[in-house]
Amino acid sequence: MSGHPQHTVGEDFGDGRAFWEGRYAESDRIWSGEPNTALVREVAELPPGRALDLGCGEGADVVWLARQGWTVTGTDIAETALVRARAHAAEAGVADRTRFEQHVLGASFPEGTYDLVTASFLHSPDVSFPREAILRRAAEAVAPGGTLLVIGHAGLAPWETYEEGDPHLALHLPSPQEVLESLRLPEGEWDVLTAAEHDRVQHAPDGEAHHRRDNALKVRRHAA
Template sequence: MSEHVGHNHGETEVPDDFWESFYAERDQIWSGKPNAMLVREASDLQPGSALELGCGEGADAIWLAAQGWQVTGIDVSGLALERAAKHAEDAGVAEKIQWLKRDLSSWEPATQYDLVSAQFLHSPVELPRNTILAAAARAVAPGGALLVVGHESFPSWSKHPEPHEPLPTAAELAVELGLNAPDWSLETVDSVVRDITGPEGQTGTLTDSVLLARRAG
């Protein structure tokens, strides 16, 4: 879904309405560049079928398609998906990506994929993150991988409300999702500290959790 470290909205807002308004604020919200941890973790994976959850304006899905993946991108915002489709056309990978409008809070996978990616699946409105990530794990095909990158905390200047669920480390998330079971192997369990700049020029650091788990073949 991407990073939300400076927004404070009513918690009762309907996700569909919130995200449509969010993307309508500007013609482009995100940088258009793929998330760095996706690039780090997926560059050496053998391309196959991929599912990108909360794909937003499509940068991660487009990067995966350019690496040879056949990608399905899911997001609740129709406006974001329109932009994603346009960006995919511009990048010459439109035929490798299917875009689906879905509310992830009630989503259940209908098929399985060689890679399921969830990058910064956080929301200022209610989002059952672990329920969604458990469904994401069910969407991983035998021999496939689940990649989850998220915040372990928000910066001090953030107006982000307290999350509805804790922000776990990668190791904690693996346990919560049952990925420490014999039919999974944990290939990356990492915390990555990076420098960030706030909306008013503040500088600080942010810690991200990076979990790459592989289902037994």
């Protein structure tokens, strides 16, 4: 991928920490600092409670949720991302409503249950990344009456170029229906609230605006 470390398909990424630390080392900030528009749209009407953000990156979604009254735990594989996320929360005045934990999600997971669990763009070029198992664990962490929101890309970024053998070319980006099926939710215990693709504007590194397709799956666990 242009502007990113090159790897071959099937390369051993270990547990992924080295890859993502290298990704964050490329710039003082690699994300926009703004919350994901799909998350804002899907969560804005929910009553605040306890939230968990998986793969929180530099903390924009965590900060937005905290500003809406949520008590939020953010996790990421990269300590560099978490350092930036803590600083973002402090600058926004919501440090008392947030906490950040480092997890290699295929090996460890935050304790407890939550009224909202979010996973936004939890993709990795590591073909061994156990995304489906992680999302099933995320569903287990949803409290009765709570919500799971999974936001993903529906296609690769239009401005990026890839060389033959780049793992991003082998990365499967599932549809909302595929994500739903992979969750294996018990029948009669969940409601599907959103399962759709949507278009958004995203800016390339050179500042040019592009339209990109993403998708979202929102499901709610029945109250006890």
